[in-house]
Amino acid sequence: FQILDSADQLSAIKRLCKAHQWDDERYPPKALQWFISGCKEDGLRPHEVDVPDAETGRKVEAYRLYEEQCTREGVVDFGELLLRAFELLRDQEHIRAHYQHSFAHILVDEFQDTKSLQYAWLKLLAQGAQSALFAVGDDDQSIYAFRGARVGNMADFVREFDVQHQIKLEQNYRSCSNILDSANVLIAHNRHRLGKDLRTDAGAGEPVRIMQAASDFAEADWLIDELKSLYREGVGRREMAVLYRSNAQSRVIETALFNAAIPYKVYGGLRFFERAEVKHALAYLRLLENPRDDTSFLRVVNFPPRGI
Numbered sequence: 001f002q003i004l005d006s007a008d009q010l011s012a013i014k015r016l017c018k019a020h021q022w023d024d025e026r027y028p029p030k031a032l033q034w035f036i037s038g039c040k041e042d043g044l045r046p047h048e049v050d051v052p053d054a055e056t057g058r059k060v061e062a063y064r065l066y067e068e069q070c071t072r073e074g075v076v077d078f079g080e081l082l083l084r085a086f087e088l089l090r091d092q093e094h095i096r097a098h099y100q101h102s103f104a105h106i107l108v109d110e111f112q113d114t115k116s117l118q119y120a121w122l123k124l125l126a127q128g129a130q131s132a133l134f135a136v137g138d139d140d141q142s143i144y145a146f147r148g149a150r151v152g153n154m155a156d157f158v159r160e161f162d163v164q165h166q167i168k169l170e171q172n173y174r175s176c177s178n179i180l181d182s183a184n185v186l187i188a189h190n191r192h193r194l195g196k197d198l199r200t201d202a203g204a205g206e207p208v209r210i211m212q213a214a215s216d217f218a219e220a221d222w223l224i225d226e227l228k229s230l231y232r233e234g235v236g237r238r239e240m241a242v243l244y245r246s247n248a249q250s251r252v253i254e255t256a257l258f259n260a261a262i263p264y265k266v267y268g269g270l271r272f273f274e275r276a277e278v279k280h281a282l283a284y285l286r287l288l289e290n291p292r293d294d295t296s297f298l299r300v301v302n303f304p305p306r307g308i
Contacts, residue, residue, distance in 0.1 A: 001074050001075060001076050002074065002075045002076075002286050002289070002290055002293055002296070003075070003076060003077070003078070003081070004070075004075050004076065004077045004078075004295065005078075006033075006077075006078075007279075008075075008295045008296075008299075009033060009037075009077045010029055010030065010033050011295050011298065011299070012066070012069065012070070012073075012075070012294075012295050013029045013032050013033050013036070013062070013066060014029045015069075015294065015295075015298070016062065016065055016066055016069055017029055017032070017062075020065065022062075027058060027059070027062070032059060032062050032063075032066075035059045035062075035063065036062070036063045036066055036079075037077075037079050037148065038148065039063060040077075040079030040080060040082070040083045040117070041079060041082075041115045041116060041117050041148040042116055042117065043083060043086060043116070043117045043120060045067075046060050046061075046063045046064040046067065049063070072292070073290075073292050073293055073294055073295070074290050074292055074293065075290075075293060075295065082115075082117055082118065082121070083117065085121060086117055086120060086121040086124070089121065089124040089125065090124060096124060096127075099125060100125060100126075100127060100131060103125065103131060104131065104132065105131075105132045105134065106122070106125060106126055106131055106132070106133045106134070107134050107135075107136070108122065108133070108134070108135040108136065108137075109136050109137075110136070110137060111135040111136060111137030111153065111154055111157070112137040112138055112139050112141055112142040112149065112151050112153075112154060113137075113142065113144050113149045114149065114150065114153050115148040115149060115150060116148075116150050116153070118153075119150070119153040119156070119157070123160075126161075133161060135154070135157055137154055139151050139154050139155075139193055139194050140187045140190065140193065140196075152192075154194060155192065155194065158194070166194070168196045170196050170197055170198055170199055171198075171199055171200065171201075172198050172199065172200045172202075173200070173202070175200060175202065175205075176200065176202045176203055176204055176205020176206070177199075177200050177202070177203065177204050177205065178204050178205045178206065178207055178208055179205065179208060180198040180199065180200055182208045183198060184197060184198055216249065216252045217252060217256075219252075220252045220253050220255070220256035221256060223242060223253065223256065224256050224257070224260045224262070227240055227242075227262060228260075228262075237262075237263065247268075250266065254266065279299065280299060280300055280303055282296075283295075283296035283297075283299040283300045284296075284300055287300065
């Protein structure tokens with residue numbers, strides 16, 4: 001089978017809607033994608049989803065048709081991989097027993113980013129009498145709820161596995177106390193935390209400043225002024241960095257840097273396998289392996305442009 005990334009999954013759902021002449025304004029493909037992914041993250045097949053109204057029923061129908069289409073074309077998405085792994089361990093006792101006895105120690109990192117299904121899968125693995133489970137995470141750093149992450153898994157883990165000893169890493173070696181004190185006060189507003197108090201021996205440091213800009217362009221202009229000011233004060237350009245939360249911010253900042261004749265390097269940015277030319281090359285290889293893969297066919301049939 002081939003694996004669909006999120007872009008290919010959306011493309012497959014769009015084809016499905018077009019084939020069945022569904023109104024994409026009433027049932028946007030992106031919303032259907034979220035619904036299908038959410039069902040899989042909850043461990044639910046189409047026949048297991050609760051249908052309280054006709055609209056939900058239509059989404060469940062889309063889920064069923066999408067599963068049939070994926071089976072026909074020999075492709076799976078990421079949620080399907082996880083769901084099948086969970087179902088395999090849940091339903092096949094001999095396979096479950098094999099893996100339970102294969103691992104004496106299980107380590108989970110970034111535990112605050114795990115999904116409900118991942119936690120359920122983990123519990124199946126850890127049921128063996130010989131298993132020792134160790135989880136590392138920070139419930140104050142959980143920011144992926146929109147991708148299905150469930151921070152409550154951490155509290156459930158403490159309760160369900162009767163964790164007697166929690167190790168809290170509260171000393172910070174990178175930040176000064178002004179930053180940590182600000183973070184502590186802000187994070188304290190969150191409810192249902194496991195709780196911690198960050199501290200440092202690095203001193204107070206510079207005060208935290210907050211600047212609210214009218215637009216992303218105004219923000220970029222302010223950044224340029226700050227960089228120029230630091231440079232005039234003798235700070236080397238190699239000592240300056242601009243951190244941004246979303247790649248969408250990069251274009252405006254890069255344009256401002258270019259217009260101000262300030263040299264810069266972008267670290268990270270678009271991941272290699274998300275670049276169009278790489279996805280096209282992979283699509284050709286997938287077609288060679290599986291001629292039934294319509295998603296890959298539609299990606300490359302007119303690339304390079306052939307007037308099709």
